[in-house]
């Protein structure tokens with residue numbers, strides 16, 4: 001980072017306000033965005049900002065936006081609209097918008113025309129330029145609009161992470177896959193991987209600072225390393241990180257079945273720290289629909305991978321994303337998805353009714369199934385999955401699980417919440433001082449959304 005620029009931005013900010021300035025940073029959307037938000041906060045902290053959790057108290061409001069769904073975009077426009085009165089009362093308030101949505105030219109154009117009180121707009125590749133944009137605006141320049149995409153990963157951006165047990169660790173940016181329903185490759189650009197040495201260094205720091213669960217982030221972590229000067233792949237990266245000493249867990253998301261290999265499964269099976277839980281989004285159980293989504297795998301191959309993982313790690317758990325009602329999907333094809341779900345028996349599913357995203361190929365495909373019918377399919381799918389979850393949870397009653405407690409629980413006063421290695425939520429009575437500890441828990445009861453148990457030892 002450019003130190004002089006940070007200092008200049010800090011000086012200009014200090015001169016503008018007669019009190020220590022406060023920023024309100026809000027990230028919409030996925031974990032990648034949450035992680036970006038932590039780095040944006042890191043930059044603001046270097047420029048002298050403290051943080052507040054309301055726009056009313058802030059001297060700078062920064063919305064880190066998400067473009068994945070149209071409804072998410074509408075929410076952002078609503079939130080920006082709500083700032084108008086605050087800016088009228090306090091014209092010195094700075095308003096900045098960034099993230100995926102701002103990478104879309106039509107959105108930037110709308111902000112330019114309809115929201116004249118917004119000061120700074122920049123896309124996903126320009127996070128590190130925030131100090132420069134602030135300087136330009138604070139020195140009395142025009143409103144700043146920047147939409148150049150990222151070409152490489154910028155290292156050394158500081159982060160303000162949530163204190164606690166879990167940390168996000170981005171390993172790459174962008175996506176090369178162009179699934180036909182997804183806007184991400186258009187707004188986040190092509191894949192670029194961080195150097196393994198930098199990732200390892202950051203992982204060591206996080207473990208040293210007491211984080212107990214580190215989640216490696218990328219749109220498709222399985223293709224990590226392509227394009228690096230020295231070829232490196234994701235299983236190698238996991239092996240390298242697994243050698244970091246300490247008491248911690250590693251998770252990763254998101255995987256793409258077309259790039260998920262037996263080598264990766266072998267590494268997970270042999271590792272000390274990588275959780276035996278794989279989020280492997282299949283999206284549909286129909287080969288035809290999967291091809292229409294441009295996903296490049298076949299259901300048979302997917303099932304073989306699952307079988308191989310279960311052979312190597314009988315306790316491995318799986319979760320997936322499912323889209324119901326992709327354009328042109330028939331009832332028979334939907335039934336193939338139901339059959340797949342019954343076969344795999346996922347511990348968790350993230351289910352969505354297809355929602356049209358302008359600018360993607362799927363948005364142009366004929367979509368004859370009425371919304372009401374799709375909702376009915378969706379309800380069926382939830383019912384099937386709920387039944388599977390209940391059975392899987394019931395089967396855990398009586399077992400002892402190693403749980404990492406990370407927060408106060410929801411099932412009663414004095415309860416703690418945590419997760420098993422397989423990513424199942426467990427609640428148990430316990431003192432808050434146990435948050436951040438890995439403890440053996442005897443499972444005594446299954447609920448819809450979590451298991452309840454008793455901590456066996458906490459010394």
Ligand code: SF4
Pocket residue numbers: 175176177178179182183184185219220256
């Ligand atoms: S892999 Fe597909 S769904 Fe995931 S971000 Fe890339 S294009 Fe989107």
